[in-house]
Amino acid sequence: MPVRPTAALTPLVALALAASALTACGGGSGSDPDTVKISFKQSTDNSIKVMDTYLADIKKQFEKAHPGKKVELVPIKAPDSEYYTKLQQMLRSPKTAPDLVYEDTFLINSDITSGYLKPLDPYLAKWPDWDKFIDTAKTAAKGEDGKTYGVPDGTDTRGLWFDKDIFKKAGLPADWQPKTWNDILTAARTIKRKAPDTIPLNIYTGKPVGEAATMQTFEMLLYGTNDGTTDPLYDKSGKKWIAGGQGFKDALSFVETVYKEKLGPDVSDALDPNVMTRVRGEWLPQGKLGIALDGSWLPQDWLPGSGHEWPEWSEELGLAAMPTQNGQAPGKVSMSGGWTWSIPAKAGNPDLAFEFITTMQTKANAQKWYVANSGIAVREDVAKDPAYATAQPGTEFFTDLVANTHYRPAYPAYPKVSVAIQEAMEGVTTGDTSVDEAASGYTDALKDATDNQVVER
Amino acid sequence: MTTTAPHPQPTKSLRDTRPARGPRGPLRVLPLTPAIVLLLLFLAGPIAYCVYIAFTDLQLTGQAQETFVGLDNFTRAFGDEAFLNAVWLTLVFTVLSSLIGQNTLGLALAALMQRASKPVRTLTGGIVVTAWVLPEVVAGFLLYAFFRREGTLNAILDWLHLPSQNWLFTLPILAVSFANVWRGTAFSMLVYSAALNEIPQEITEAAEVDGAGGWRRLWHITLPMIRRSIGTNLMLNTLQTLSVFGLIWVMTRGGPGGKSQTLPLFMYEQAFQNSLIGYGTAVALLLLLVGSLFSLVYLRLLRTEV
Numbered sequence: 041m042p043v044r045p046t047a048a049l050t051p052l053v054a055l056a057l058a059a060s061a062l063t064a065c066g067g068g069s070g071s072d073p074d075t076v077k078i079s080f081k082q083s084t085d086n087s088i089k090v091m092d093t094y095l096a097d098i099k100k101q102f103e104k105a106h107p108g109k110k111v112e113l114v115p116i117k118a119p120d121s122e123y124y125t126k127l128q129q130m131l132r133s134p135k136t137a138p139d140l141v142y143e144d145t146f147l148i149n150s151d152i153t154s155g156y157l158k159p160l161d162p163y164l165a166k167w168p169d170w171d172k173f174i175d176t177a178k179t180a181a182k183g184e185d186g187k188t189y190g191v192p193d194g195t196d197t198r199g200l201w202f203d204k205d206i207f208k209k210a211g212l213p214a215d216w217q218p219k220t221w222n223d224i225l226t227a228a229r230t231i232k233r234k235a236p237d238t239i240p241l242n243i244y245t246g247k248p249v250g251e252a253a254t255m256q257t258f259e260m261l262l263y264g265t266n267d268g269t270t271d272p273l274y275d276k277s278g279k280k281w282i283a284g285g286q287g288f289k290d291a292l293s294f295v296e297t298v299y300k301e302k303l304g305p306d307v308s309d310a311l312d313p314n315v316m317t318r319v320r321g322e323w324l325p326q327g328k329l330g331i332a333l334d335g336s337w338l339p340q341d342w343l344p345g346s347g348h349e350w351p352e353w354s355e356e357l358g359l360a361a362m363p364t365q366n367g368q369a370p371g372k373v374s375m376s377g378g379w380t381w382s383i384p385a386k387a388g389n390p391d392l393a394f395e396f397i398t399t400m401q402t403k404a405n406a407q408k409w410y411v412a413n414s415g416i417a418v419r420e421d422v423a424k425d426p427a428y429a430t431a432q433p434g435t436e437f438f439t440d441l442v443a444n445t446h447y448r449p450a451y452p453a454y455p456k457v458s459v460a461i462q463e464a465m466e467g468v469t470t471g472d473t474s475v476d477e478a479a480s481g482y483t484d485a486l487k488d489a490t491d492n493q494v495v496e497r
Numbered sequence: 498m499t500t501t502a503p504h505p506q507p508t509k510s511l512r513d514t515r516p517a518r519g520p521r522g523p524l525r526v527l528p529l530t531p532a533i534v535l536l537l538l539f540l541a542g543p544i545a546y547c548v549y550i551a552f553t554d555l556q557l558t559g560q561a562q563e564t565f566v567g568l569d570n571f572t573r574a575f576g577d578e579a580f581l582n583a584v585w586l587t588l589v590f591t592v593l594s595s596l597i598g599q600n601t602l603g604l605a606l607a608a609l610m611q612r613a614s615k616p617v618r619t620l621t622g623g624i625v626v627t628a629w630v631l632p633e634v635v636a637g638f639l640l641y642a643f644f645r646r647e648g649t650l651n652a653i654l655d656w657l658h659l660p661s662q663n664w665l666f667t668l669p670i671l672a673v674s675f676a677n678v679w680r681g682t683a684f685s686m687l688v689y690s691a692a693l694n695e696i697p698q699e700i701t702e703a704a705e706v707d708g709a710g711g712w713r714r715l716w717h718i719t720l721p722m723i724r725r726s727i728g729t730n731l732m733l734n735t736l737q738t739l740s741v742f743g744l745i746w747v748m749t750r751g752g753p754g755g756k757s758q759t760l761p762l763f764m765y766e767q768a769f770q771n772s773l774i775g776y777g778t779a780v781a782l783l784l785l786l787v788g789s790l791f792s793l794v795y796l797r798l799l800r801t802e803v
Contacts, residue, residue, distance in 0.1 A: 121770055122769075124558075125557065125769045125770070128557045128772070129557070147558060150559040150772075153558075153560065153561060154556075154558045154560055155561050156558070246753070248752055306646070307666070308663040308666035308753070309646070311752055313750050452558070452559035453559070455558075455559075455771070456771055456772075459770070466753070466754050467754070470753060470754055472754055
């Protein structure tokens with residue numbers, strides 16, 4: 041029987057189909073020259089629209105000033121750790137790379153090393169506003185090659201928040217300012233005794249909360265164990281990571297003490313991935329938590345329109361700087377991070393993307409953003425503006441901490457180092473490992489994560 | 498007593514006498530080409546790429562160019578305590594929730610439903626199937642709410658004046674295994690219901706007349722007759738259970754301290770949280786190996802005559 045003439049067509053059609061499917065995902069023009077695609081991190085809390093609202097406003101300004109150009113906002117709705125992953129996958133290919141991305145300074149060096157980002161120096165040289173940015177912030181997005189890969193849109197600092205009501209019940213002062221770690225533990229023990237139905241002190245710990253445990257808790261402790269002039273995690277001159285030494289163990293001991301003496305939340309709550317949401321959405325507003333070691337951005341969850349407004353927070357909560365271990369100079373510790381706007385190496389419209397950055401970073405727009413997200417200004421002109429300093433309670437306090445703040449050694453190995461720290465913390469939190477075991481476990485993990493670029497101190 | 502199921506007539510002779518149809522040339526494969534091309538493109542392609550990646554040190558970030566590292570990822574896995582822990586937990590999870598839980602419970606439910614009245618049957622079936630139809634993440638949240646410290650289970654225990662605890666913290670692997678049983682039993686139940694319905698009534702009756710009790714009938718008649726269904730069901734269950742991710746992720750994220758971190762979660766952590774795509778892919782291949790080992794065992798079981 042002869043083959044029907046149409047039968048031969050079938051594979052041809054199929055091949056054509058497959059080929060067109062392939063080109064659809066393989067070719068494509070990538071991006072439209074008149075559209076700027078902007079990826080940003082959308083809050084996982086549906087009631088928080090701070091970023092969305094702000095970007096919608098800038099989009100309107102930009103489209104008005106650039107007739108014929110369009111802005112396409114591409115929100116990525118994910119918790120921090122998954123946001124990075126998603127973003128990195130998008131940055132790998134010109135087909136998916138947006139024109140502008142929101143990068144955490146935590147990972148920026150890692151992404152620079154991967155070749156995902158474009159150096160902005162040629163643009164910055166021609167942009168007069170760049171001189172207005174404070175120097176520490178300018179270095180936040182600098183690669184090891186000395187080039188700058190991002191424009192920071194603010195920073196953050198960290199300190200102690202405390203509930204004045206609980207303090208009153210425990211007989212502690214309303215203008216509490218601890219001088220040493222011991223002062224914090226003493227206050228927590230007092231609260232435990234006098235206000236037993238509350239959680240005395242919250243410090244984030246373990247892998248479930250990720251970087252928050254490393255930065256908000258561990259590094260806030262660790263950077264207060266030495267004289268405040270050298271980095272206790274990374275030796276910049278030798279380009280080596282520092283093994284778990286005495287300061288490291290002291291910081292771990294603090295965490296161990298908090299959970300062993302039950303001064304913190306129940307361990308099972310502390311290791312619940314949702315604990316961060318509970319601290320700011322439930323424990324603090326409902327007066328269930330005595331002291332919280334947390335970041336300057338907390339009030340953005342309590343602003344009008346956020347879904348859980350709490351305008352009285354500034355009456356009910358007090359603020360104190362995190363002290364150094366034994367009160368040694370400079371007396372206070374803070375850590376800073378923040379996010380930057382960066383242009384992917386594979387972006388289709390880098391010039392327009394930079395135009396968009398400059399629109400976001402006019403003085404008026406930058407100020408609007410710092411206020412809207414409870415951020416700390418990185419532009420000197422804004423920081424000096426009384427309208428900014430008094431816009432929100434707490435802004436002045438956290439801006440002052442910038443003088444004593446530290447930036448993380450955000451080199452490519454840092455994300456893995458951070459996980460190793462979280463594992464050490466989790467071990468002492470659950471009581472599965474002793475401080476010494478956890479510290480030596482950290483040193484082993486550190487060697488593994490950094491290709492043995494480790495030095496003992 | 499011989500109780501062989503009726504076999505279909507052998508078809509071999511039929512096929513031999515069939516007249517030859519058309520030329521036996523290469524054109525015969527033509528109609529299959531589209532399917533083969535598509536399979537190669539969309540199935541074999543990515544798999545081959547994955548196998549390649551498993552032998553490189555590809556990272557999601559922090560690296561300009563990946564290099565070929567040979568078996569490094571695999572040797573690293575076997576020296577990695579967290580990996581061995583994940584293998585062990587995966588076996589515990591699979592044996593508890595699939596082999597023992599879903600499979601046995603599914604058979605028991607199917608057997609009980611054979612005898613139940615219609616309304617009872619409909620109701621039970623409805624409830625069990627609902628658990629199965631729910632998306633994995635939704636089921637995860639439901640069971641998280643059930644097991645958490647302020648959850649339903651502890652409320653019930655309190656009411657009975659029994660000690661309560663945070664199950665997700667104290668017994669995480671047991672809690673997620675239970676969750677998987679809860680979610681997946683329906684499938685086994687449906688498979689076994691169908692299999693039990695296939696057993697001819699007269700055989701069971703004949704055994705009853707011969708004086709065989711319930712257990713004897715189960716052991717000597719029911720189980721041998723549904724042997725093939727058992728094998729198929731075990732294989733499907735196991736493969737499905739080996740790849741459970743969403744349920745555990747939602748309930749415990751593999752914690753606390755890796756106490757419920759099965760291989761899929763370990764792989765996710767390495768590949769996407771630690772950015773080690775190469776290592777993560779190697780772990781995925783090892784997971785594939787575990788799955789095929791289980792499959793081989795079941796295939797063996799299917800082949801042997803009872």
